[in-house]
Structure formats: structure tokens, C-alpha cells
Amino acid sequence: MNKKCTVIPIGPYHPLQKEGEFFKLYVEGEKVVDIDWKTGYNHRGIEKISESLSYDQVTFLVERVCGICSTSHPIAYCNAVEDLCGVEIPERAKYIRSIIAELERLHSHLLWFGLAGHFIGYDTVFMWVWKYREPVCDIMEAVTGNRQNYAMMKPGGVRRDIEDEDIPQILKMVRELKPVLEKFIKIVMDDPVIHARTKGIGILTKEDAHRFGATGPTARASGVPIDVRRDYPYAAYDLVDWNVCTCENGDVFDKVAVRLLEMIESVKIIEQCLEKLKTCKGEIDAKLKDVPPGEGIGQAEAPRGEVFHYIRSDGTNRPVRHKIRAPSFVNVPTFKATCIGYEVADVIITLAAVDPCYSCTERMEVIVDGGEQILGFNELLKLSREKTQKLVKELGYNSKLRGSIV
Amino acid sequence: MSPVDKIKEKFSGKIKKFFEKSPRRYYIDIDKEDLLDFVKYIFNDLRGRYTILSGVDTPKGIEILYHFSFDEIGKLVTLRVLLPRDNPEVESISPVITGAQWIEREIQDLLGVKFLNHPDPRRFILPDDWEEGVYPLRRDYKPKEQNE
Numbered sequence: 001m002n003k004k005c006t007v008i009p010i011g012p013y014h015p016l017q018k019e020g021e022f023f024k025l026y027v028e029g030e031k032v033v034d035i036d037w038k039t040g041y042n043h044r045g046i047e048k049i050s051e052s053l054s055y056d057q058v059t060f061l062v063e064r065v066c067g068i069c070s071t072s073h074p075i076a077y078c079n080a081v082e083d084l085c086g087v088e089i090p091e092r093a094k095y096i097r098s099i100i101a102e103l104e105r106l107h108s109h110l111l112w113f114g115l116a117g118h119f120i121g122y123d124t125v126f127m128w129v130w131k132y133r134e135p136v137c138d139i140m141e142a143v144t145g146n147r148q149n150y151a152m153m154k155p156g157g158v159r160r161d162i163e164d165e166d167i168p169q170i171l172k173m174v175r176e177l178k179p180v181l182e183k184f185i186k187i188v189m190d191d192p193v194i195h196a197r198t199k200g201i202g203i204l205t206k207e208d209a210h211r212f213g214a215t216g217p218t219a220r221a222s223g224v225p226i227d228v229r230r231d232y233p234y235a236a237y238d239l240v241d242w243n244v245c246t247c248e249n250g251d252v253f254d255k256v257a258v259r260l261l262e263m264i265e266s267v268k269i270i271e272q273c274l275e276k277l278k279t280c281k282g283e284i285d286a287k288l289k290d291v292p293p294g295e296g297i298g299q300a301e302a303p304r305g306e307v308f309h310y311i312r313s314d315g316t317n318r319p320v321r322h323k324i325r326a327p328s329f330v331n332v333p334t335f336k337a338t339c340i341g342y343e344v345a346d347v348i349i350t351l352a353a354v355d356p357c358y359s360c361t362e363r364m365e366v367i368v369d370g371g372e373q374i375l376g377f378n379e380l381l382k383l384s385r386e387k388t389q390k391l392v393k394e395l396g397y398n399s400k401l402r403g404s405i406v
Numbered sequence: 407m408s409p410v411d412k413i414k415e416k417f418s419g420k421i422k423k424f425f426e427k428s429p430r431r432y433y434i435d436i437d438k439e440d441l442l443d444f445v446k447y448i449f450n451d452l453r454g455r456y457t458i459l460s461g462v463d464t465p466k467g468i469e470i471l472y473h474f475s476f477d478e479i480g481k482l483v484t485l486r487v488l489l490p491r492d493n494p495e496v497e498s499i500s501p502v503i504t505g506a507q508w509i510e511r512e513i514q515d516l517l518g519v520k521f522l523n524h525p526d527p528r529r530f531i532l533p534d535d536w537e538e539g540v541y542p543l544r545r546d547y548k549p550k551e552q553n554e
Contacts, residue, residue, distance in 0.1 A: 040531035048542060083431065212505035213456035226455065231477040232430060297431055297473070297482060310460045310471070321543075323460035325509075330458070333505055 005033065008344065010351075023335070023351070030343045035335050050322040055081060055155055055291055058319065062309075063149050065324060068111065071104045072302030073309070073324070074153035079234050080309040081155040081288070084296025090283040093157035095273040097235035100144065100152050101300070102266040102273075106177070107136040108303035109259045112352075113184065116256065119352050120197050121385035125187075132180050139173050142166060157285035167274050174270050181267065185260045188253075196391045198252035201342060202350030205250060208337040213330045216305020217258045218354050222250030228301040240272040252353040291317070302327055304354075328354070345387040409452045409476050410483060416447060431482050438487040438496045441472075445485070445499045448474050454483065456503045461513040463545045468494045468517055489519060498524040516543040 010023040022041065026034040046065055050058050062073040075097060082089065089097075110133040117125025137147040143162055144150035152158050162170075188194055204214065209222045219226055227244040229237040245261040247254035293315040300307045305327030312321040331354045338354075339347050407415075410432055414424065420443075423435035436444055448454040454474035462469045472485040489496055498521035500507045510521045511530035518541040521527065529536075541547060 040533060043531045045542065083428065086428070210453065210455070211503070213458075213503070214505075226477045231475075231480045232482070233480075295427070295433075297484075299482075306457070308458055308473070310458075310473070312462055321460070321462045323458070323462075325458040329508065330456075330505055333508060336504075 069302040076300035076307040076309040080296040080298025094236040121388040156288035202338040221254035255353040345383040494519040
């Protein structure tokens with residue numbers, strides 16, 4: 001590596017982040033020439049702990065893999081156990097699973113969208129979007145009793161039912177979200193500064209998406225039409241009408257667009273599932289007894305992509321091996337393809353575009369001719385915001401959002 | 407012809423065991439010497455999506471499972487190789503699939519499998535001061551007493 005090359009360490013900890021990760025950006029001038037990643041800061045040995053718990057207990061363990069997509073892991077795990085046992089869950093439980101999963105997608109995408117606004121210096125977007133994330137958490141609380149870690153799933157079904165008298169209220173709250181989401185889409189499509197900051201930045205080509213095995217919105221923004229909900233139908237996704245959203249360019253703008261369009265589909269799915277719950281009565285649990293020896297694979301489409309669980313059983317009440325793969329594990333390596341060759345100020349939004357539970361920049365280390373200089377996370381954020389400010393001036397753009405630029 | 411049938415036809419002599427668990431899940435046992443041929447065919451020619459690798463320590467040896475997804479038809483194909491516990495070595499698939507670098511490093515940390523010709527075989531998730539030759543996902547692993 002060239003001695004004049006500047007190294008910018010990002011990480012390993014930040015309170016906003018749910019997993020510690022450490023990026024090293026190698027920079028020549030303003031241009032990123034290489035990126036390296038170190039992990040293990042938050043390795044909690046969940047796969048190992050899982051081997052010491054019974055099948056029912058593991059559900060609550062995997063719920064804690066991730067604080068934001070805390071229902072996709074239990075769903076994928078339950079899918080794996082059900083695949084292993086070869087059981088089908090009751091129809092009513094399927095709808096409830098889909099409702100919880102889509103509400104989670106809504107709150108997770110809103111959370112991400114707010115943060116993305118924060119990263120490019122649009123703090124109004126951040127406050128605004130998070131305001132509308134609140135009702136989603138409120139619905140979650142109304143349905144499950146918790147804003148996060150819902151504890152709704154169990155192998156064979158769900159643990160709590162949605163009462164008939166609650167449905168109209170939930171429907172009303174979900175429907176109120178629709179105009180808000182449409183407004184967000186309009187803002188993103190119309191705002192010249194967002195276009196200037198995100199179009200043509202951090203492009204992931206179709207071929208690179210295949211090379212790295214990218215999943216979820218990261219792959220769909222590059223025109224790879226994959227979605228576990230459609231390809232490996234689970235819960236109620238094959239019983240309701242919805243579309244897989246894809247874009248073609250694979251840049252940051254498309255990654256934003258895919259997520260926003262997806263939220264509209266989520267609202268559609270929730271509405272249909274709630275309507276179906278009115279007529280579809282019956283059991284919510286298949287009452288799984290024993291788990292036979294063998295192996296099972298469960299997948300689920302988390303907000304960030306495919307969650308993959310592999311279970312090996314020897315016939316006892318505990319898994320012998322439980323492999324968990326979260327979507328960021330395959331999406332984060334795509335930075336090798338999306339960051340190199342771009343400016344440092346663009347990297348922060350490129351890294352954020354994958355939504356890798358990323359927010360952590362501890363300090364910035366600048367090596368100039370062998371000497372070292374340590375700068376803070378704010379320096380990098382400042383770079384990103386200064387670029388937005390510069391663009392606003394150049395474009396002579398005047399809008400309500402402008403007041404928000406720090 | 408579905409990709410699963412194509413694999414069966416092309417490698418008819420090299421498949422040790424073919425198991426259809428369900429219409430969406432296929433398990434194919436192979437020799438580790440044939441691994442790269444299978445992976446190249448599935449990943450490059452059939453355009454299967456690399457999903458992940460799972461390493462399992464079993465009484466017979468260490469199993470590595472290579473999961474590939476054919477999303478258009480919704481079928482998941484798993485290749486399985488068995489490695490001896492005393493000297494677990496297998497050819498790395500990272501030169502073929504760039505995205506597999508991390509998981510191979512993870513399995514190397516947790517199960518002590520050596521991936522030959524891996525482009526970047528550094529330690530991945532274990533802490534820097536973790537003892538060499540101690541693999542937490544092996545069956546004989548005993549955690550140290552907390553207050554020792």
C-alpha cells in the first residue's frame with residue numbers, strides 16, 4: 001500500500017449500531033482505493049448458545065440476534081424447524097406472521113430512511129421520518145405488547161392472536177401511513193440535491209451482486225429480482241397480492257427508491273392480511289411435539305435481505321447445530337465493489353445504503369508521510385454534509401428542506 | 407430441464423448420495439476433490455446464488471455444507487463434503503465466489519478447517535488473544551471456567 005495513502009478507520013463501536021464493525025478505508029486524496037473490514041467485536045456466540053437450549057427457547061434467543069429485524073430471525077428459525085419436521089402451520093398463524101414481518105419492515109425502512117437523511121445533512125428528514133415511525137411501533141405495541149422483541153413466533157405457529165375488535169384500529173393506523181409514504185416518495189423523486197448526492201454513487205452491478213451473493217433491497221436495486229417472500233413462499237405471502245420492487249441502476253438512489261416502494265407493498269400486504277383475519281378463524285398453533293433427527297433450512301426476507309437458518313437435529317430436544325446467516329453478512333462485502341473509486345464524502349451514504357446496521361465511526365486516522373493524525377467521526381460526517389451544502393449552493397436550490405441543512 | 411436435473415446429469419458418476427428432503431430442498435453428498443467442479447458449474451454456468459456455507463462437527467468428521475439457491479424456481483441445493491477431524495482441509499471456493507471469503511474465514515476460526523488457496527486467510531471473528539488451535543464449535547471444546 002502506498003505510504004501516502006490515508007487510512008480512515010470507521011468503527012468499531014457506535015451506540016446507534018447493533019453490531020460492532022470496523023471499516024478501514026484506504027484513501028488517496030479524496031478517492032477511496034481500498035476497503036478492509038474487521039469484525040468479531042460483537043460476537044456473542046449465539047450459534048453455540050443455541051446448542052444448549054431447547055427448540056422452544058431458541059426462538060427467544062434468535063429474537064435477540066438483531067434489535068431492529070427482531071422478528072425475521074424467529075420466523076426463519078421457525079421455518080427451519082417446520083421444514084425439518086415437515087409440518088404446515090395453520091392459515092390464521094400465517095397471516096399473523098406476515099402482519100408482524102411487514103410492520104417490522106415498515107419501521108426498519110423508516111428508521112433507515114431517517115438515518116440516510118441525517119447522513120447527508122437533511123436533519124428535517126430524520127426528525128420527520130422518525131415521527132411517522134412512531135405509529136408503526138405503536139401498532140406493534142398494540143398487537144404484540146412490545147415495541148421491539150415481539151416474542152410472537154413459535155415453531156408451529158404464533159404465540160398470540162390478533163383480536164377481532166383490534167383489527168379496525170390497526171387498519172386505520174396502517175391506512176394513515178399510506179399518504180405519508182407517498183409523500184416521502186415524491187420528496188425523494190423531486191429533490192435535486194438528493195438526486196445529486198445519490199445518483200450514480202456506489203453502483204453495484206448485476207454481476208457484482210451475483211459475485212458477492214447480495215440479497216434483499218441491495219440486490220433488487222441492481223435489477224436482480226430476488227425476494228424470499230416470493231421465491232420460497234412462507235407465512236402468507238403466497239395468499240395475498242403484492243409485487244417485488246426492483247430498480248435497474250444499483251446506485252444509492254435506487255437503493256432508497258426500492259425501499260420506499262417496498263413500504264407501499266408492505267402496507268398493501270398488511271391490509272389484505274387483516275381483512276383475511278376477519279374471515280379466517282381457527283387455530284394459531286400446529287402444536288409441534290417432537291423434532292425428528294435430520295436437517296432443516298429456513299429462510300425469511302428481513303428488511304435488509306435474506307435471513308438463512310440451518311438446523312441439525314439428532315432427535316433430542318436441542319439442536320445439534322444451528323447456523324445463522326444474517327443478510328448483512330453477504331451485503332457488507334459488496335462495499336469492495338461499491339466504495340472503491342468514489343470520493344470519501346460519498347462513502348458514508350454508500351455504506352449506509354446497504355443498511356448494514358452501520359453508524360459507527362470512532363475516529364479518523366490520517367497517515368501523511370508516516371506521521372499520524374487522528375480526527376473524529378464528526379469529521380467524516382462533516383465532509384458528507386459540506387458536500388450537500390456545496391451542491392445546494394451550486395444548484396441555487398431553495399426548498400423547505402434547506403433550512404434543515406446543518 | 408431444471409438446474410437440479412442438470413447437476414444430476416453432468417455429475418452422475420460423482421454424486422455419492424442424492425437426497426430430496428422436499429421439493430424445495432436438495433442435499434448432494436460429494437467428495438472434496440470434486441468440490442470445485444461442482445461449485446464452478448453451479449455458480450458460473452447455472453448461475454445459482456451463493457447463499458452461505460455451514461460447518462458442522464459430527465462424530466464422523468467435519469461436514470461443510472455449501473448452500474446454493476435457484477431463486478427463479480425456488481429450489482435450494484446443498485452440497486455436502488465430509489472432512490476428517492484430524493486434518494480437515496478443503497480447497498477454498500473463494501477464488502470462484504468472491505463473497506465466500508468471510509464465511510470460510512469464520513469456519514476456519516470456529517471449526518479449525520483449513521481452506522487451501524484462500525486469498526486472505528486472516529483470523530475473522532475470534533479475538534486477537536484467542537488461543538491457537540482451540541475451536542469453539544468443535545464437539546470436544548470445553549469453555550474455560552469463568553473465575554479461574
